[in-house]
Amino acid sequence: MQARLTLLLGAIALLVSSLAGATLFWALKREVARQEITEVTGKFELIEHLVDMQSNARGMDELAAALDNMRAGHGHLGIWIEDSRGRQVYGGEPPVILERLAGNEVELHAPDGSRMRGLRVALDERLAPGAVLTVAVGVGAGARLLYAYGTALLLICALWVGATVMLAAWAVRRSMAPARRLSEQAARIQPDNLALRLPLHDTDRELQDFVRSFNRTLDRLQSAYQQMEGFNADVAHELRTPLATLINGTQVMLSSPRDAAELRDALESNLEVLEDLKTMVNDMLFLARADRGERAADRSAISLAAEARRVAEYYDAALEERSIRLRCEGDAAVAANPGLVRRALANLISNAIKATPAGHEIQLRCEPVAGGARVEVRNPGASIAPTDLPRIFDRFFRAGQGRGPRSEGHGLGLAIVRAIARMHDGDVDARSTAGETVIGITLRGQADKRAATSQDADAPSTRQ
Template identity: 40%
Template sequence: MRLPQSLGWRLGLSGALVAALASALLGGYLYSSFEQQLLRRDDVQLLGKLRQLRQLLGHSGTPELLVSQADYLRDTMSGESNALIEIYAEPSGGGRLLLAINPTGLSLPRQPALPLNQEAGLQHLTHWTTPEGVPAAALNALAHLGASEVEIRLARLYPERRALLADYRLRIAAASLAAGGLAAVLVLALIWHGLSPLRRLHAQTVAIGPHSLALRLNAQDVPIELRPFVEELNAMLTRLEQGYGRLNQFAADLAHELRTPLATLTGQSQVMLSRPRTEADYAHLLESQLQELERLNRMVDSLLFLARSEHQALAGALQCQTLSAAEELARQADYFADLAEERGLSLRCEGDAPLWAEPILLRRALANLISNALRHARPGSVVALTARTEQESGLSCAVLEVVNDGEPLQPEVLPRLFDRFYRTDQSRHRDAGGSGLGLAIVRAIMEIHGGSAEVRQSPGQGISFALRFPSSSHTRSSQGLTQ
């Protein structure tokens, strides 16, 4: 039999089965206890009758009087018609039968008679069942009859016990079934009430969609056992909301970035086709369009790089090695020296630190930072390139820093500088150069290395971009876990 898929029905059926089993076991225990108590009561009463018979026979005069007092002996058994008495003149039943109160002629068990000086106990009783299926108990004992000894065979039939136990069994079975059914109903009701937070949780989750990602599940309305699960779901919804927002912003920025060069290419082509042009005009148009196409190619390459970095397609292919930060900074300073001189700037390198990185990606990150610093630095200022080693959480890390003295930015702008296509208002024009992906690529490169990219602004010290590379052992273990 296959259980229903509903959790409530499964718990309800399980609870009903447990309740029915518990009721049956309890009923069986009560029935067994009642049967034992009933049997003990009857046995104690039979032992009491034996004591009465011994006392009565001890005060009788002769066996003849015993025969004449048969009705009196029957009355001694409290008028119980199911009591059987046989008294023999000699022990072991070999003598003359003095008295027989046994209307049915039932053969009583023959067993060693209890001596005169021994008090009868429950262990001396014999229990058996008659051919008609009636339970019975018997006891043989010696007694004084005047100056002689006689053997008493005392027995009793219990037909009422069988009927009483049969009725009790029916009552126990009915009570067990009723208790099991009532318990099942109560269990189902309690489970239905206990699962109400899950139904409310279901209603809350149904209300969450692409246009309502700001909704959150109520963690206070669920049992304590489910609160960590609901809190993790809320955290996941927060990440989804942020990711969905970034995706929408990315789509809007991408459309904006592509619309400008496409509009330029389309407009130039329409103008050139509006009337005949000279060969020089066509050459100039092709050169201008080639620049736009190269810009589009760089943008596509950058987007592909970011997409691969997000799926960690580059992490497993890193060819990291130990590098000298001073040498790498000097290499970049030589490369950008002419551009800095053209803009009236100077580059200064300071410090050194060993770092574990992939050379090509490191140089690309540094080139993006330095070109960004040269683009926004004040004329005549110095762009500082520094390297140092810091301790962070008990681990050493190499820190490369690029500092430029540019126009101050609003504090709320700083956290968004590493977002894709984000550019400050004063540099939002294409003439300023760049596509708004340089700093996003820097952050992606640092995440691939297991490090971080940070930006901070200090009054009088300009804007500082810092790259933190963890130690080589930490980076290797992180890459091993990623792979």
């Protein structure tokens, strides 16, 4: 960029100097031509005055003598008089007319080979019938002046452009120094010191927006890197227990001869652990696809109340076992993927059942919102600590349990709920007060409620 800016400034200087030099040269050339014509005009007026004073042949001799004296005192002056037949009355061999300019102005090629500029005018019978007077001056002196001026102008322009390029290189390098310092500071940021930030103070105003944007990018990068490190640690922690179970159980089976029944029991136990690992891996793959921005496909108009009742039927046994009631209220239609919506509702209901004391009631409420629909699950039970509440949707997060073992599940349920919400352009929220927790999911997508809602969706239902 420094080289491009220097070259650009040099090109601008060259263009400006060329235009200025061409303008000055053109102006001087016009002035030289004007001076030459002015001189010719003065001589022509003097000759006309001399012609008017002559009235006979003797007078013509006197005129010739006066013209000779005039030419002698002016080395580059040319005077020619010719009659109507083209015969030279005065001046000797006639010049060759090269170009007729505006008015009576002409450019001539004199017999001695020099170029001249002058006037060619008829004398109106004052000297001889049809006589024509040509007065011209040589352009050699003006040409030499223009050549010297042009040479000096080119030299000055070359020096000026060269000086401009050198000064521009110095100025650009000096101006780019803050950017180079920022680049050097950015190069020092490594994975082991992501907390470093580019300094905003003592930074040029033009670079402050860039520094702020870069620091915000570093904030997101640091957050993602820390999340990845935490995720890797959580995955290792989650895999360690089932893998240890598989290894220990297999080692025990291989330590001594076993009968077929014992081996079958061991294989069935290992299969349960492997199925559990398979479920966790599939959930992690689903979350990875959601993180890459995958959108929900195969959307159709659905009734959230109908989907909630369908999911609740699956949990009838768990609800009855713990003497918990599930009450569904309201309804809302939304354009969504039915399978993903049922999966999100199942995770919300499953978490609510685990947290609700026996004999209490879980409330599931559906309601329309601008551009979509919202479902919230409200359950009584121990409240979630305010420090833990913002993180309950993180993967493998243990609310108030440190890194202790889980009794059931992998801790990915609410993370999957949030992923499903984002796949439907929505979001999740949670609040927890004394004795009650509410977790909600919002889905975006307009749908025709009449086509999506079942006939009994408006009536509240209770399951136990």
